[in-house]
Amino acid sequence: MAAFTASDVKALREKTGAGMMDAKKALEASNGDIEAAVDALRAKGLATAQKKSSRTAAEGLVGVATDGIRGVAVEVNSETDFxxxxxxxxxxxxxxxDVALGLESDDVEALKAASYPDGGxxxxxxxxxxxxxxENQQLRxxxxxxxxxxxxxxxxxxAAADGLGKIGVLVALEGDASNDVLQALGKDVAQHAAAMFPQxxxxxxxDQAVIERERAIAQEKAAESGKPENVQEKMVEGAVKKYAKENALLSQIFVKDGKATVEEHVARTAKEAGASIKLVDYVRYQLGEGIEKDEGDFGAEVAALAGR
Known part of the structure; x- marks a missing residue:
């Protein structure tokens, strides 16, 4: 019996853009392991570098709130979009x-224990x-x-409502520029981050584990090229550097410019404003990001998270 289903083939095709037969063969070779199949297809040049999927695997909302120099993002899951x-x-x-903003913490358990405005x-x-x-809900x-x-x-x-939606972004800009300049720049960078999935x-x-995975794929590709070992090493290092550049926010090409990197755009804005501005941190929360589930079984996923 096959270790994968037709829906697995479909999922692999959606992740990689590979053809049906290539996806099926990759799953057969990996005994149904989708991530291993992705790597195999990429090593053969049959798939592009995998981005974090824009498809969500959970329902609920992401909330963001700020108070000027501090901000917080919170994800709360539900079983249905309804x-x-x-x-x-x-x-x-x-x-x-809003309660989370006052905690200055990343601890979900501390948030659960905090006082709620309506009591308790x-x-x-x-x-x-x-x-x-x-319906079950979970502070994730x-x-x-x-x-x-x-x-x-x-x-x-x-946004589904003010400060609420399926993708929430916060951008931290350190500097002495005017608030108008910082707000405009911050919104541009935040919109970029929402679209471009920086890791x-x-x-x-x-994540060094992800970098090593990219290195292994690049090494396999280089080995198949048949080129001299010293050339292969350069190919591998080039591929890893390219991956890092494309997945780090500061080195990504700024989408509204198409030429300068995000870091260069921030520096240019600072120069034009005659002020100092540095992008020092960011948060990008996408609803359901990183949750794997069987189709139609998110209720069980949330129940498991809640310990039910």
Whole structure:
């Protein structure tokens, strides 16, 4: 019996752009392991570098809030998009995000234990929502960033309500430029981050396990080229550097420019303003990012996260 299904073939094709037969053969060779099949297809030049998928694997909302020099992003999951559109759920996410902003923390458990504006704790309100709305919900993650001088600028892509949506971005700009300059620049950079899926601020921040995976794929490609070993080494290093450049926010080509990198665009804006500005941090939360689930089984996923 095959270790994969037709839906696995479809998923692999969507991830890689490979043809049906190539996807099927890759899954057969990997005994159904989709990630191994992705690597095999890429090594053969049958797939492009994998970006973080823009398709979400969960419902709910991402909330963002700022107070000038500090900002927070919070993800709250629900089982269906219907609940995400519910006024009660949206009010909960908005108020919980405001509570998180005051904590200056990344600890979800601390957020659950914090006082909720309507009484009790955030965790109490979450439990009450599950009971009254009749659908499981989960506080999944939160991230706070700040600067000592400058601004943290928020952006929500396709906002469902003020400060709420499926992609939330915060950009931390350190510097002495005017607030108008910082807000305009921050929004541009945040919109770029929403569209371009950076995995880290700079190359040093990239996950080394991912870098080594890219190196292994590049080595396999180089070996198949039949070129001298010293040329292969240069090919591998070039491929790894290219991957790092394309996946670190500062070195990505700024989408509104098409020529300068994000770092160069920030420096140019600072020069034009006669001020100092440095992009020092960012957060990009996409609803359901990193959650793998079987089609139609997110309820079980959220229940497992909640320990039910």
């Amino acid at each position: 609940v995400a559109k519910n006024d009660k759920f949206q009010d909960f996410v908005r108020k919980t995000t 704790t955030v965790g109490d309100k979450l439990t009450d929502n599950v009971a009254t709305i009749g 993650r939160m991230k706070t960033i700040s600067v000592s001088q400058g601004a943290v600028v928020p952006y929500v892509h396709n 880290a601020l700079d190359a040093d921040g990239l």
